[in-house]
Amino acid sequence: MTQDTHVPPPRRPLTLRDVSEASGVSEMTVSRVLRNRGDVSSATRDKVLAAAKRLGYVPNKIAGALASQRVNLVAVIIPSLSNLVFPEVMDGIVSVLEDTGLQPVLGVTHYRPDREEQVLYEMLSWRPSGVIVAGLEHTGPSRAMLQSAGIPIVEIMDADGEPIDAMVGISHRRAGRMMAQAIVDAGYRRIGFMGTKMPLDHRARKRFEGFTEALAKAGMEVAGRSFYEGGSGLSKGREMTADMLNTVPDLDFLYYSSDMIAAGGLLELAERGVEIPGEIGLAGFNGLPLLNGLPRRIATMDACRREIGEAAAQIIARRAGGAPASAEDRVVMTPKLDPGETLLR
Amino acid sequence: MTQDTHVPPPRRPLTLRDVSEASGVSEMTVSRVLRNRGDVSSATRDKVLAAAKRLGYVPNKIAGALASQRVNLVAVIIPSLSNLVFPEVMDGIVSVLEDTGLQPVLGVTHYRPDREEQVLYEMLSWRPSGVIVAGLEHTGPSRAMLQSAGIPIVEIMDADGEPIDAMVGISHRRAGRMMAQAIVDAGYRRIGFMGTKMPLDHRARKRFEGFTEALAKAGMEVAGRSFYEGGSGLSKGREMTADMLNTVPDLDFLYYSSDMIAAGGLLELAERGVEIPGEIGLAGFNGLPLLNGLPRRIATMDACRREIGEAAAQIIARRAGGAPASAEDRVVMTPKLDPGETLLR
DNA sequence: GTGAAAGCGCTAACAC
DNA sequence: GTGTTAGCGCTTTCAC
Numbered sequence: 001m002t003q004d005t006h007v008p009p010p011r012r013p014l015t016l017r018d019v020s021e022a023s024g025v026s027e028m029t030v031s032r033v034l035r036n037r038g039d040v041s042s043a044t045r046d047k048v049l050a051a052a053k054r055l056g057y058v059p060n061k062i063a064g065a066l067a068s069q070r071v072n073l074v075a076v077i078i079p080s081l082s083n084l085v086f087p088e089v090m091d092g093i094v095s096v097l098e099d100t101g102l103q104p105v106l107g108v109t110h111y112r113p114d115r116e117e118q119v120l121y122e123m124l125s126w127r128p129s130g131v132i133v134a135g136l137e138h139t140g141p142s143r144a145m146l147q148s149a150g151i152p153i154v155e156i157m158d159a160d161g162e163p164i165d166a167m168v169g170i171s172h173r174r175a176g177r178m179m180a181q182a183i184v185d186a187g188y189r190r191i192g193f194m195g196t197k198m199p200l201d202h203r204a205r206k207r208f209e210g211f212t213e214a215l216a217k218a219g220m221e222v223a224g225r226s227f228y229e230g231g232s233g234l235s236k237g238r239e240m241t242a243d244m245l246n247t248v249p250d251l252d253f254l255y256y257s258s259d260m261i262a263a264g265g266l267l268e269l270a271e272r273g274v275e276i277p278g279e280i281g282l283a284g285f286n287g288l289p290l291l292n293g294l295p296r297r298i299a300t301m302d303a304c305r306r307e308i309g310e311a312a313a314q315i316i317a318r319r320a321g322g323a324p325a326s327a328e329d330r331v332v333m334t335p336k337l338d339p340g341e342t343l344l345r
Numbered sequence: 346m347t348q349d350t351h352v353p354p355p356r357r358p359l360t361l362r363d364v365s366e367a368s369g370v371s372e373m374t375v376s377r378v379l380r381n382r383g384d385v386s387s388a389t390r391d392k393v394l395a396a397a398k399r400l401g402y403v404p405n406k407i408a409g410a411l412a413s414q415r416v417n418l419v420a421v422i423i424p425s426l427s428n429l430v431f432p433e434v435m436d437g438i439v440s441v442l443e444d445t446g447l448q449p450v451l452g453v454t455h456y457r458p459d460r461e462e463q464v465l466y467e468m469l470s471w472r473p474s475g476v477i478v479a480g481l482e483h484t485g486p487s488r489a490m491l492q493s494a495g496i497p498i499v500e501i502m503d504a505d506g507e508p509i510d511a512m513v514g515i516s517h518r519r520a521g522r523m524m525a526q527a528i529v530d531a532g533y534r535r536i537g538f539m540g541t542k543m544p545l546d547h548r549a550r551k552r553f554e555g556f557t558e559a560l561a562k563a564g565m566e567v568a569g570r571s572f573y574e575g576g577s578g579l580s581k582g583r584e585m586t587a588d589m590l591n592t593v594p595d596l597d598f599l600y601y602s603s604d605m606i607a608a609g610g611l612l613e614l615a616e617r618g619v620e621i622p623g624e625i626g627l628a629g630f631n632g633l634p635l636l637n638g639l640p641r642r643i644a645t646m647d648a649c650r651r652e653i654g655e656a657a658a659q660i661i662a663r664r665a666g667g668a669p670a671s672a673e674d675r676v677v678m679t680p681k682l683d684p685g686e687t688l689l690r
Numbered sequence: 691g692t693g694a695a696a697g698c699g700c701t702a703a704c705a706c
Numbered sequence: 707g708t709g710t711t712a713g714c715g716c717t718t719t720c721a722c
Contacts, residue, residue: 013472013495015699026709031701039707056493061470062416063699066407066714070701073450081439087432094426094453103467105418106449108439122448125406127358148401150358234638264638271640293579293609295616360715371693376717384691408715411698415717 014057023051034059065127074316075123077107077116077133079201082231084260085286085305086134089157092309093132100317102129111200117142124149130316136161137202152319152329154312157303159332160206166329168311172203175301175335176210179255179283182299182337184218186344188253188281191215192224194240194265195257196232204257207285211255222255224248237264245272252280259284262298263291266342270295277345287338299343304333359402368396379404410472419661420468422452422461422478424546427576429605430631430650431479434501437654438477445662447474456545462487469494475661481506482547497664497674499657502648504677505551511674513656517548520646520680521555524600524628527644527682529563531689533598533626536560537569539585539610540602541577549602552630556600567600569593582609590617597625604629607643608636611687615640622690632683644688649678 016034020027025044032038033048040048051057065071076093078086090104097104105128107119117139123131124145130152138146146153146164153165160173183191193211198204215221224244228236240261241254254269256262262284266276274280276296287302315329364379365372370389377383378393385393396402410416421438423431435449442449450473452464462484468476469490475497483491491498491509498510505518528536538556543549560566569589573581585606586599599614601607607629611621619625621641632647660674 011495017699027699028701028710029708032708035701037701041707044707056489058466058469058490058494060472060699062407062410062472063714064470064701066411066716067699067701069714071407081432081436084429084432087426087429087435090432090451091426094451098453101467104451106435106439106451108443121403122446124403125409127405127407144401145403149403150356231634233635236638238638260635267638267640289576290578290605293581293583293612295612362715372715373694373717374692377692380717382717386691389691405715408698409717411700412715412717414698 013060014055015060016057018055019048019052019057022055023047069127071127071129072102073105073126073128074102074313075107075120075126075128075131075133076104077109077119077123077131079109079111079134081108084288084290085303088305089134089309092306092311093313094309096310096313096317100313100320102313102317102320113137113139113142113200117145120145127151129320130154132156132312132316134158135202136163136167152316152325154315154329156308156312158203158206163330165325166312166315168308168315168331168333170304170308170333170335171210172206173210173213175285175303176207176212177214178335178337179285179301180211180214180218182339182343183253183255183281183283184215184220186277186281189220190223190248190251191220191253191255192226192244192248192251193222193255193257194226194228194237194244194261197227197229207257223251228261232258232260234260234264234267237261237266238268239264241265241268254280254282256282256284259286259288259291259298259300262300263294266294266296266298277342281345282342283340287336296342297338297340299340300338302336302338304335307333358405359400360405361402363400364393364397364402367400368392414472416472416474417447418450418471418473419447419658419665420452420465420471420473420476420478421449422454422464422468422476424454424456424479426453429633429635430648433650434479434654437651437656438658439654441655441658441662445658445665447658447662447665458482458484458487458545462490465490472496474665475499477501477657477661479503480547481508481512497661497670499660499674501653501657503548503551508675510670511657511660513653513660513676513678515649515653515678515680516555517551518555518558520630520648521552521557522559523680523682524630524646525556525559525563527684527688528598528600528626528628529560529565531622531626534565535568535593535596536565536598536600537571537589537593537596538567538600538602539571539573539582539589539606542572542574552602568596573606577603577605579605579609579612582606582611583613584609586610586613599625599627601627601629604631604633604636604643604645607645608639611639611641611643622687626690627687628685632681641687642683642685644685645683647681647683649680652678 016027019030109116132154155163155167157169159169159171283299287300361372364375454461477499500508500512502514504514504516628644632645
């Protein structure tokens with residue numbers, strides 16, 4: 001019937017109608033075949049699939065979504081990509097979503113609430129099946145949008161606060177307290193803190209608050225603190241550590257807001273011939289397995305990054321599949337303290 | 346007129362019609378206001394904006410896209426998120442897209458061509474404004490889809506091959522050759538190579554091919570090689586280096602497929618008291634600034650990751666803005682060799 | 691400067 | 707098992 005098998009690249013994108021005409025099957029049935037919906041005889045099914053393949057037909061999900069009111073997109077909103085942590089969370093999200101037919105749309109806020117609001121608006125206008133957003137702090141309009149969106153909202157990475165809907169994270173305040181407690185228990189007394197400037201990084205702030213709070217309970221406070229901006233590399237850790245040691249005398253412990261700068265600190269101390277943890281102990285945050293292999297395993301706390309991404313995606317997938325909101329949708333994970341070899345002496 | 350300012354959360358998502366009724370302005374004009382298109386008197390404009398805000402209206406891009414045949418999504422397809430390199434490229438992409446109103450949809454292939462094909466099909470069905478895809482190697486059906494999609498396609502991170510449309514990357518073969526040449530020139534003779542298993546990582550393969558090819562030209566070949574699977578952390582570098590040193594005698598240089606495992610190697614050598622580069626030199630790949638701060642700056646080659654992402658996104662943005670395909674859309678970047686402190690002696 | 695009609699490419703619902 | 711009809715929520719086009 002169709003005499004030429006050579007199909008020139010179409011100038012106009014193909015539609016169901018094209019496949020319908022090429023196969024002699026109604027649009028509706030073609031649609032059914034392509035979506036594996038309803039009963040279709042294997043004879044027509046084969047005809048349709050052959051035609052679709054020959055033409056190189058790719059369905060139009062825009063039209064499909066409009067008609068069916070179903071969208072397989074999931075909005076994922078994170079503060080940054082340059083901090084190692086977020087790609088790991090994304091990885092967890094992606095690994096779960098890819099088995100469900102859902103696709104992540106990515107938005108990056110650079111820790112700015114106004115950007116978050118804007119990104120959220122953009123994303124919600126795609127009527128996604130769900131939203132995964134980092135943090136519990138949002139502008140008023142953002143909260144309003146999330147609340148009235150009528151789709152599952154999962155706030156991740158933080159558990160210190162009331163979620164709008166679902167939540168998966170750790171308590172950073174608690175993480176800070178746990179680490180402080182461990183440091184105090186190990187007998188350290190003069191502690192220096194180094195971390196990012198955190199006007200808008202609420203998780204870092206909460207960790208630090210928890211940390212100082214637990215120290216206070218033990219009748220102590222940090223002997224020195226310094227905050228940096230920009231990338232967190234080893235060299236940043238070295239510089240800050242050098243500064244700290246030169247500025248604040250008699251420190252016996254250094255607490256860093258990330259493993260990467262802690263690793264820099266470790267290298268700096270090692271080069272200075274400081275005995276670790278004999279003279280000075282140290283700890284970071286995040287549990288980056290990447291960094292095992294350093295002269296000493298750094299004390300750290302696992303932030304459950306991948307697991308958080310996975311759990312969040314699972315909640316979205318469940319709800320998108322029709323499951324009702326449930327208590328299981330609020331997951332507070334417990335960060336694990338790993339004393340490594342730089343804390344206990 | 347509208348007596349209540351309290352707006353209960355709607356059960357049904359709001360439509361233009363709702364805003365139209367609430368403001369007493371036709372749907373068409375509401376649409377114009379919300380898109381900043383055409384001339385609208387500032388009186389009506391204000392009425393409309395007030396109503397939209399009060400109701401919490403979020404436009405429906407699905408319907409908009411179907412009607413206008415314009416979609417602000419860009420498909421981004423990468424092999425993995427767990428390799429540091431890809432988040433960096435993503436970061437470059439995102440940083441450019443966010444100023445253009447385009448949004449990335451993310452697909453991860455895990456280096457599997459069949460996954461790429463599937464992901465591509467999914468993504469193209471959203472009729473995105475463009476595709477950014479890692480690598481030049483694709484299955485037949487993938488190529489066919491890309492070719493007939495009628496949208497800008499930017500293949501990134503590799504320049505050894507013919508792109509379907511646009512291309513931004515470096516020649517990994519050349520990068521391998523350059524490093525080999527530098528190593529030979531520095532007088533090393535017994536070289537060990539350590540890298541990932543690369544049945545499907547074409548860039549790693551090409552780099553290695555270029556490397557051995559240039560060695561061959563100098564009448565040499567690698568004295569030892571080993572390949573690993575799984576995550577690339579410092580400890581992996583240490584283990585592999587230990588194995589290599591124990592297995593292959595008299596090595597005077599170690600070439601690693603990534604900076605992270607090279608860093609592990611550096612730490613292993615340092616611990617063994619090996620003089621670097623006096624006794625053994627080493628080099629990695631990627632130019633991770635994260636790792637500056639190690640006892641020695643590792644010789645490496647910058648893969649221009651962020652720049653590649655930025656350039657790719659710029660091409661998409663230009664073309665989405667109506668610019669025609671041009672010669673500028675094929676960008677071959679030159680990896681910069683950084684000898685650090687572990688190559689020249 | 692504003693509005694009315696038509697239709698984007700699909701799928702839900704129902705008829706056969 | 708297959709086809710027909712209506713309509714998803716916008717934007718395009720054209721009329722005023």
